Amino acid sequence: MDKILKLQEHADKALDWMWAVLPNLVIALFLLFAGTYVIRFINKMVHKFFLKKDYDLALESFLQSFINIALKMILFVLVITQLGVQTTSLVAVLASAGLAIGLALQGSLANFAGGVLILIFKPFKIGDWISAQGVDGTVKEISIFTTKLSTFGNQVAVIPNGQLSNNTIINYNALDNRRDKIDVGIGYDSNIKQAKDILLAICNDSATILKEPIPEVYVGELADSSVNLTLRFWVNNPDFWAAHFHVLEETKYRFDAAGIEIPFPQRVVTQMKN
Numbered sequence: 693m694d695k696i697l698k699l700q701e702h703a704d705k706a707l708d709w710m711w712a713v714l715p716n717l718v719i720a721l722f723l724l725f726a727g728t729y730v731i732r733f734i735n736k737m738v739h740k741f742f743l744k745k746d747y748d749l750a751l752e753s754f755l756q757s758f759i760n761i762a763l764k765m766i767l768f769v770l771v772i773t774q775l776g777v778q779t780t781s782l783v784a785v786l787a788s789a790g791l792a793i794g795l796a797l798q799g800s801l802a803n804f805a806g807g808v809l810i811l812i813f814k815p816f817k818i819g820d821w822i823s824a825q826g827v828d829g830t831v832k833e834i835s836i837f838t839t840k841l842s843t844f845g846n847q848v849a850v851i852p853n854g855q856l857s858n859n860t861i862i863n864y865n866a867l868d869n870r871r872d873k874i875d876v877g878i879g880y881d882s883n884i885k886q887a888k889d890i891l892l893a894i895c896n897d898s899a900t901i902l903k904e905p906i907p908e909v910y911v912g913e914l915a916d917s918s919v920n921l922t923l924r925f926w927v928n929n930p931d932f933w934a935a936h937f938h939v940l941e942e943t944k945y946r947f948d949a950a951g952i953e954i955p956f957p958q959r960v961v962t963q964m965k966n
Contacts, residue, residue: 716774716775717775719774720771720774720775723767723771723774724767724771727767727770727771728767731763731764734759734763735756735759735760735763738755738756738759739756742755742756753818753833753834753835754807754811754835754836757835757836758836800837802852802854803836803837803838803852803853803854804836804837804853805853805857806852806853806854806855806856806857806858807834807835807836807837807839807853807857809853809857810834810839810853810856810857811834815861815863816831816861816863816865816866818831818832818833819831819865820863820864820865820866821863821864821865822841822861822862822863822864822865823861823862823864824851824856824859824860824861824862825851825855825856825859827841827843827849827851828843828844829841829842829843829849830842832848834853836853837852837853838850838851838852838853839851839853839856864929864932865929867929868928869902869926869927869928869929870926870927870928870929870932871924871925871926872924872925872926872927872932872935872936872939873922873923873924874922874923874924874936874939874940874943875920875921875922875923876891876920876921876923876943876947876954877915877917877919877920877921877954877955878919878947878952878953878954878955879918879919879952879953879954879955880918880919881953882919882952882953883952884911884919884921886950886952887921887947887952888909888910888921890943890946890947890950890952891907891909891921891923891939891943892907892909893946894939894942894943894946895907895923895925895939898935898938898939900927900928900931900934900935900938901925901926901927901935901939902925902926902927902928904926905926907923907924907925907926908923908924908925909921909922909923909924910922917955917956918954923939925939
């Protein structure tokens with residue numbers, strides 16, 4: 693009988709606790725779902741605002757990510773507070789855990805700082821073709837912690853901002869024009885002047901290769917099996933690869949027509965007599 697009474701007592705206490713907690717739990721769940729909806733609405737409004745304004749795309753991406761995370765943190769605090777956790781106690785817990793979290797998230801904090809530095813100094817912007825951390829690609833997104841590149845093979849490379857801000861970055865779109873350098877080998881019996889004239893004629897005939905600064909060609913090396921000519925010319929950034937491949941293909945056609953040999957590597961083997 694005593695056990696039944698004790699069980700009844702525990703059940704009554706549990707029921708009383710449930711009725712005491714249930715209103716706060718319902719309100720907390722309502723805040724969670726309503727807050728999530730409000731955050732999505734605000735994110736859409738922020739996105740539409742940036743679409744109407746001519747801001748830097750990198751800044752837009754960064755601010756949208758930051759606003760989204762900040763709103764979710766505020767919602768988390770509101771829900772926890774509604775469940776009965778005192779704000780002062782929550783602040784004390786967060787403060788005491790701050791050091792441990794900071795040590796555990798050193799990389800994330802460094803990436804956040806790197807993202808801020810990228811936005812301030814702007815070593816690149818969305819749409820630029822860059823080379824960094826052994827990856828070449830077009831910048832598609834700059835978020836709080838990472839930068840996304842679309843590679844030549846249409847893969848997505850995600851690079852932490854901390855590494856980007858602390859290492860070398862080559863931005864191929866930073867300037868309007870870009871210089872190309874192509875090495876072409878000809879045989880030792882070929883006419884150097886004729887080969888140089890052909891290369892310059894290819895540049896002069898191309899609509900994408902700039903005439904100023906003028907293209908130039910010179911003997912770059914007297915190699916073992918060939919005389920290596922170096923051709924340099926300038927193009928606008930959007931025309932770089934089209935001009936590069938055009939010059940390579942046209943060089944082969946015109947050298948063949950002129951009888952100028954592009955030699956294979958050769959090695960002379962001499963047999964020693966006893």
